[in-house]
Amino acid sequence: MKRVLFQGERGCFSEAAAYKYFNERIDGKGFFTFEEVFQALKDDPKAYGVLPIENSLVGSIRRNYDLILDYGLAIVGEVSLKITYNLLANPGMPMSSIKEIWSHPVALEQCRNFLAAHPEFDVRPVYDTAGAAKKVKEEGQQCVGAISGPRATEIYGLDVLESKIEDHAENYTRFYVLSTNEEIATGENVKSSLVFGINDSPGILFKCLSVFALRNINLAKLESRPNLNSGKPWQYLFYIDFYGSIEDEKCSSAVENLQEVVSYLQFLGSYHVK
């Protein structure tokens, strides 16, 4: 049974993503913060981490980009999960009893229309959607509703007061599966990721992208983050996801070529997408 670490309580979206990716029983453990998951992964080379990297509405979870580099982990898998939210309360509580709503700040942001239609609710951000549900249950809260995912409903034995309260139905989160050990995937449906830094010069980013374009390698994602190691403000690191494995000749040539252009390059992994 694989040991899988994630941020959040039992029933959270990261745990659901772990089940979807590994498609088997897992030995899961939730942590309070992303940093704690990374630290625990460092301490346990056999463990996998499942961490959200991007939501299709909100954008990248930038802290995790930074932490992947800080902790020197490899990306060994990717899994995408549809996100949907329910309003949960302790059994028997009617909607009219709810005075306060608990949930993760991102979930609250993604249910803006619902919350705007209920100005009578006091909204309180907590660290995790499933954690909100757990707390409502454990404390036997009578006036508090939790906004949480479908799994939390069963796990904590709460009632659904209203389902699918998200603003946009097309709401997905991509998770990376991380490990201290590199595992290079090959074949179909494989993506690769790398990060690079550049010295400012005209057209430099254009040159970097040319190594992919000239080989017809398709990019899936380009994300820029401040490069804190440059010692200068407004210097960036660029994270690129592209289709193909580093074991494909054209991909490895592209990365070799990129190495000639950039000031810093770190390959992060080739992995299956589920």
Next chain:
Amino acid sequence: MKRVLFQGERGCFSEAAAYKYFNERIDGKGFFTFEEVFQALKDDPKAYGVLPIENSLVGSIRRNYDLILDYGLAIVGEVSLKITYNLLANPGMPMSSIKEIWSHPVALEQCRNFLAAHPEFDVRPVYDTAGAAKKVKEEGQQCVGAISGPRATEIYGLDVLESKIEDHAENYTRFYVLSTNEEIATGENVKSSLVFGINDSPGILFKCLSVFALRNINLAKLESRPNLNSGKPWQYLFYIDFYGSIEDEKCSSAVENLQEVVSYLQFLGSYHVK
């Protein structure tokens, strides 16, 4: 006297940025949220908004990218401000009296080392650094310190318990000056911004950047955001800042050229950088 709107209380960094940009007395007004500033700008065509768009350590303030588009405002200026934080308390309070710290979540994140060295502090996020200082003063709090910028110290008559408590000294925030009216700047030290959307096809982003590279137009920034209007997940909008004015022939040619390649393009402004 220019009417300038921003998010935060008197003494906040956005107000400091407004003073630096306009270099004169301003008729300033602070709001609780970014959205409220945008709404107020829409309602008052003579007003300017000064809003943070990027911090050199944390990255882009993505909500404001989205709001610029949502409200159809023009970028008419940019100003950069050095960020430094002090720990403030009511006069006469020693460090040993402090049990709780109030500040904006980003400020708390940027003073992690200081807070880690003081595990005895309870940390409470509030909506604005200057707002934290104001609240500590107004409520006469005896056990609460506020992490705030230098201007708030004088304005609210608080003591500095410890100065420059930020983790990184090279900490800057860029602010955009926004207006409902376009004002095209020309000459030296001018940047321009635009946003575009693309239909997925191999090398498409490379083609987009080529219109700048082939004309030796230097890019200052590339930021990607989810394109919520595409109706499909994992479609992006790209925000580009480049050096030059849209009234320069090579810049206007580049933008015309870009228009042929992209599925959507919105020019956001040519503006002086201070």
